[in-house]
Amino acid sequence: MAVAELTSRAAAASFARNNANSLHASQIYVPSSSSLSSDHFRARYRSTVLPKITCSVNQVQNSAPIQVEIPKDKADCYGVFCLTYDLKAEEETKSWKKMINIAVSGAAGMISNHLLFKLASGEVFGPDQPIALRLLGSERSTQALEGVAMELEDSLFPLLREVNIGIDPYEVFQDAEWALLIGAKPRGPGMERADLLDINGQIFAEQGKALNAVASPNVKVIVVGNPCNTNALICMKNAPKIPAKNFHALTRLDENRAKCQLALKAGVFYDKVSNVTIWGNHSTTQVPDFLNAKINGLPVKEVIKDHKWLEQEFTEKVQKRGGALIQKWGRSSAASTAVSIVDAIKSLVTPTPEGDWFSSGVYTTGNPYGIAEDIVFSMPCRSNGDGDYELVKEIQFDDYLRSRIAKTEAELLAEKRCVAHLTGEGIAYCDLPEDTMLPGEM
Numbered sequence: 346m347a348v349a350e351l352t353s354r355a356a357a358a359s360f361a362r363n364n365a366n367s368l369h370a371s372q373i374y375v376p377s378s379s380s381l382s383s384d385h386f387r388a389r390y391r392s393t394v395l396p397k398i399t400c401s402v403n404q405v406q407n408s409a410p411i412q413v414e415i416p417k418d419k420a421d422c423y424g425v426f427c428l429t430y431d432l433k434a435e436e437e438t439k440s441w442k443k444m445i446n447i448a449v450s451g452a453a454g455m456i457s458n459h460l461l462f463k464l465a466s467g468e469v470f471g472p473d474q475p476i477a478l479r480l481l482g483s484e485r486s487t488q489a490l491e492g493v494a495m496e497l498e499d500s501l502f503p504l505l506r507e508v509n510i511g512i513d514p515y516e517v518f519q520d521a522e523w524a525l526l527i528g529a530k531p532r533g534p535g536m537e538r539a540d541l542l543d544i545n546g547q548i549f550a551e552q553g554k555a556l557n558a559v560a561s562p563n564v565k566v567i568v569v570g571n572p573c574n575t576n577a578l579i580c581m582k583n584a585p586k587i588p589a590k591n592f593h594a595l596t597r598l599d600e601n602r603a604k605c606q607l608a609l610k611a612g613v614f615y616d617k618v619s620n621v622t623i624w625g626n627h628s629t630t631q632v633p634d635f636l637n638a639k640i641n642g643l644p645v646k647e648v649i650k651d652h653k654w655l656e657q658e659f660t661e662k663v664q665k666r667g668g669a670l671i672q673k674w675g676r677s678s679a680a681s682t683a684v685s686i687v688d689a690i691k692s693l694v695t696p697t698p699e700g701d702w703f704s705s706g707v708y709t710t711g712n713p714y715g716i717a718e719d720i721v722f723s724m725p726c727r728s729n730g731d732g733d734y735e736l737v738k739e740i741q742f743d744d745y746l747r748s749r750i751a752k753t754e755a756e757l758l759a760e761k762r763c764v765a766h767l768t769g770e771g772i773a774y775c776d777l778p779e780d781t782m783l784p785g786e787m
């Protein structure tokens with residue numbers, strides 16, 4: 346075994362951690378690899394001060410032990426990702442953009458298991474955008490997170506340059522430019538919706554504080570964990586340094602579901618359906634808007650003449666699609682949710698096609714539709730591809746759409762009152778209008 350340069354504590358520490366079982370105590374050898382030449386690699390080590398255990402690393406040829414420090418927790422780089430390639434040293438990577446940091450919570454969960462591999466493949470941010478993944482789990486999922494990191498290692502993604510895993514959001518969210526907040530407690534049998542709001546709200550309050558403290562000041566946050574609108578509001582309220590506009594609740598899955606149903610009814614492929622807005626809450630009060638939606642550039646109501654179907658069957662099908670899927674699959678949508686997260690991010694980093702828009706749960710303050718201020722509500726957005734968005738102004742309303750919007754708005758206002766203790770707005774008072782459901786609970 347030839348000896349790699351052990352100038353890097355991180356590489357040695359990582360190697361030690363990953364190989365501890367197969368090595369003699371206190372004797373750790375670093376494998377030979379041409380790719381470990383000092384010209385092209387330098388090891389990276391998170392600057393966080395961590396509790397340490399030390400072990401010695403022997404170099405085979407001179408056997409002088411090197412003291413390396415192995416962080417006790419998991420908030421450090423993982424395995425092969427401790428090595429950072431000098432991107433400007435190679436012809437094929439010279440033109441790549443600066444690496445971006447993407448934090449993902451619930452990283453050992455089902456949705457993440459699809460999403461992380463899409464992010465790492467380049468499908469989301471493009472083939473010249475190297476990324477670092479910062480994966481947040483909990484005590485429960487520490488082992489599972491390592492498993493995820495191992496699969497990422499074994500996938501040999503050229504664009505994936507760093508993976509950090511950890512259980513402390515103040516470490517994992519460090520310098521995050523995107524935060525995809527997926528981890529949340531599922532509603533258990535007999536659990537009141539108010540209890541779910543409280544338990545998950547606490548998670549998102551904590552994560553908001555952590556983002557505020559350590560993330561990039563312009564971090565874009567997409568909240569997926571349910572109830573995602575109110576979780577996004579809580580997260581935002583606990584992160585006053587981050588622009589409120591940067592917080593999104595994922596309703597893109599609902600938009601995709603609506604497009605699918607409209608395409609099916611009209612007998613066209615999905616790509617002919619555009620301008621679909623989901624209004625309001627990611628719950629069974631959400632409003633899939635068929636008044637403004639188009640098929641082949643024509644108003645949906647001109648193409649689908651069965652307006653009763655639109656008002657009743659279509660609307661209910663979209664609202665309850667998550668539950669229908671759980672009944673078939675035995676678990677909630679994970680792959681299609683991951684796809685919709687990809688769609689949501691791409692909609693922010695690429696210009697919206699002329700005349701079209703996308704749905705996202707965003708902060709209502711200043712909205713042009715007369716929707717109550719200070720909640721997170723799904724609305725039609727456009728982006729010029731810089732990560733930001735604007736609300737679409739040219740929207741029609743009729744009595745049906747207004748009355749449906751009022752219902753989902755009332756639900757979100759009630760949810761907000763229920764989490765006042767987590768948004769810094771006083772004492773919580775829960776008067777949820779009825780026990781409405783998450784899409785997956787039907």
Ligand SMILES: NC(=O)C1=CN([C@@H]2O[C@H](COP(=O)(O)OP(=O)(O)OC[C@H]3O[C@@H](n4cnc5c(N)ncnc54)[C@H](OP(=O)(O)O)[C@@H]3O)[C@@H](O)[C@H]2O)C=CC1
Nearest residue numbers: 451453454455456482483485486528529530570571595598
């Ligand atoms: N907005 C949308 O369109 C959709 C939202 N969802 C929501 O996304 C979330 C994740 O779904 P999915 O990945 O399938 O779920 P999983 O149960 O597979 O994973 C979720 C992760 O959440 C974490 N978690 C569970 N309980 C708690 C808790 N008490 N405190 C903190 N974290 C917890 C777990 O991470 P760990 O063990 O590391 O703590 C777990 O890995 C759910 O809230 C789901 O309802 C789902 C589909 C669509």
Ligand SMILES: O=C([O-])CC(=O)C(=O)O
Nearest residue numbers: 667677678783784785786
């Ligand atoms: O309730 C859930 O976890 C599932 C969900 O949000 C959906 O499928 O839209």
